[in-house]
Amino acid sequence: MLLSVMAGIKIKKIQQLLNHQKVVRAMPNSPTVLGMGITGYTAANSVSFQELMQVERLLNCTGRSVYLEDENLLDSVTALSGSGPAYFYYIVDAMIKSGIEMGIDENLAKLFVKQTMLGAYHLINNSDKNLEQLIQDVASKGGTTEAALKIFEENHLKETLKTGILEAEKRSKELSR
Structure with a gap:
């Protein structure tokens, strides 16, 4: 085999x-x-x-x-989870660089971001709430999270990420030709 x-x-x-x-x-x-x-x-x-x-x-x-x-679903799996870790690394990198820009020591920024990602992962896995509810749990009305999410929405971050993932799937399909 x-x-x-x-x-x-x-x-x-x-x-x-x-x-x-x-x-x-x-x-x-x-x-x-x-x-x-x-x-x-x-x-x-x-x-x-x-x-x-x-x-x-x-x-x-x-x-x-x-x-x-x-078998055709493997192109989707390639885009979603084969390439997926790089998407998380990309987001983590942006968060760490933001922390550094705000004056937090690089090692400390890495610690805060990595532990935040780990904790968020466990909340996703262990909560009965869906992702929207988990987001709302953090995003207080008029608060800091809401301010950041507003910028993400205005800049179409979710759509940009989805478009990128769909482009990865398209590239996987191109490789098969």
Whole structure:
């Protein structure tokens, strides 16, 4: 069995190029190096259920895995979670640089931002509230968070992020041609 983690390279193309039928295609993300990633994967029809379970056990050693029946969804997974860590790093970097600009020592800014991200992640995972409710819990009327969110909305930050992610998906699809 061959396991491919190449973005955008379809199973059929791998089978043809390597003259090998048992191909599994996967898209992990960088947190897999810590055992905290997620990998979307799919397989050629020639891969048996038992072989697929072996692949899943292997992938689960790096975090979680999700089997996708539709190979085309791997382009979306590539854009969303394969590239996803870079989006978070980008936001974290902007937050740290803001802290430094406000006069906070770089190491202290990093500590505040990283712990904030970690705590926010755990709140998302452990709360019954949806994201909008969690945002509203922090954004007091007329307060500091509301002022920042207003600027984000005026500058279409959410739309910009969504457009970027959709562009990543488009690029993954282009790679398959």
